[in-house]
Amino acid sequence: MPLLLTNPQNVARSKGGLGLTFEPCAKDANGEVPRGHAWFVSEARSVKYDTLVDTCVADPTLKTCAAVLIERFCFDRSIPRGTFMQLLRNLQGDPAPEIAALYDRCNGTGYVDLTTLPEPTLQRIVLDLPTWYDAFLLQARLGKK
Numbered sequence: 001m002p003l004l005l006t007n008p009q010n011v012a013r014s015k016g017g018l019g020l021t022f023e024p025c026a027k028d029a030n031g032e033v034p035r036g037h038a039w040f041v042s043e044a045r046s047v048k049y050d051t052l053v054d055t056c057v058a059d060p061t062l063k064t065c066a067a068v069l070i071e072r073f074c075f076d077r078s079i080p081r082g083t084f085m086q087l088l089r090n091l092q093g094d095p096a097p098e099i100a101a102l103y104d105r106c107n108g109t110g111y112v113d114l115t116t117l118p119e120p121t122l123q124r125i126v127l128d129l130p131t132w133y134d135a136f137l138l139q140a141r142l143g144k145k
Helices: 037-046 049-058 063-076 081-091 097-109 119-144
Strands: none
Touching: 037 063, 049 063, 049 119, 063 119, 081 097, 081 119
């Protein structure tokens, strides 16, 4: 029987001063969190970054892995909420209603659960986030000159 995670804070993680809290709370079709989910999240958070990238690229169905990878990308680069929100704007053409909900929640509370996104959208973020971030940094540098 699946374990219902009543407190998503069990997997929530923040990094001081960024205004973002990642909480990958993958749920099944019944809205329940699979047994061992908190353990899986903690293991994914401790795996080598490159291994996590390879895993996410090889199997896009692993939404929690992808969510943790994006979390680590943001934390490793100390990306604050405002910058993260700007990076998400690269998804504006995506028709998935979950993106608007993600954007609103992130903007309102700083909480991010990327596991709510459809697999193709999440895979796109995994593959394109480094490029979006590099373009953001380049534009910021050019704007200061």
